[in-house]
Amino acid sequence: MPDDIDYTALWRAVLRLPHHREEHSIHGPDHWLRVERNACILAHRTGACIEVVRLFALFHDSRRINDWTDSGHGERGAQLAAELRGSLYDLSDENFEVLQYACTWHTEGHHHEDPTIGTCWDADRLDIGRAGISPDAAFMSTEFGREIATHGTVMPWLELARPHVADSEHHHLTWQSFRNPGE
Numbered sequence: 001m002p003d004d005i006d007y008t009a010l011w012r013a014v015l016r017l018p019h020h021r022e023e024h025s026i027h028g029p030d031h032w033l034r035v036e037r038n039a040c041i042l043a044h045r046t047g048a049c050i051e052v053v054r055l056f057a058l059f060h061d062s063r064r065i066n067d068w069t070d071s072g073h074g075e076r077g078a079q080l081a082a083e084l085r086g087s088l089y090d091l092s093d094e095n096f097e098v099l100q101y102a103c104t105w106h107t108e109g110h111h112h113e114d115p116t117i118g119t120c121w122d123a124d125r126l127d128i129g130r131a132g133i134s135p136d137a138a139f140m141s142t143e144f145g146r147e148i149a150t151h152g153t154v155m156p157w158l159e160l161a162r163p164h165v166a167d168s169e170h171h172h173l174t175w176q177s178f179r180n181p182g183e
Contacts, residue, residue, distance in 0.1 A: 039123035048119035078103035
């Protein structure tokens, strides 16, 4: 079964759901889009399932209730993914299990050998600069994640996010057009 997903429609639906985050929360949509871009870059070398890593980016922090300690937010994000599966997107059972695991354990897990789960977690951790912390290679699961963290920025690899991300440098700003298609 092919995992053909209309990401724009899915993002719009998730962004329209009730939430507790501030517009520019450090765990909000601009973060999700940077994670998506990072995941697309990483997947170019890690062999991760591109559909899973892109869905992880959207769902992993989508159900946070605050920007501080929020245990269970990954599991709530996985639950939202389950609720929308079959109506707004489809995913094979195997890939869905990987997505559920990656979302649920992204703050608890340290490293993972599965290239898709490792790519999800590394993509999130490579965006830690938004909190004033530099990415640390010791916390990365993939060799490519460690390489990028050691370098200190994803900028040299932005082109690897194509064809999934049209403007990888400004991708994190596109959530506003998802929410307000007329703007």
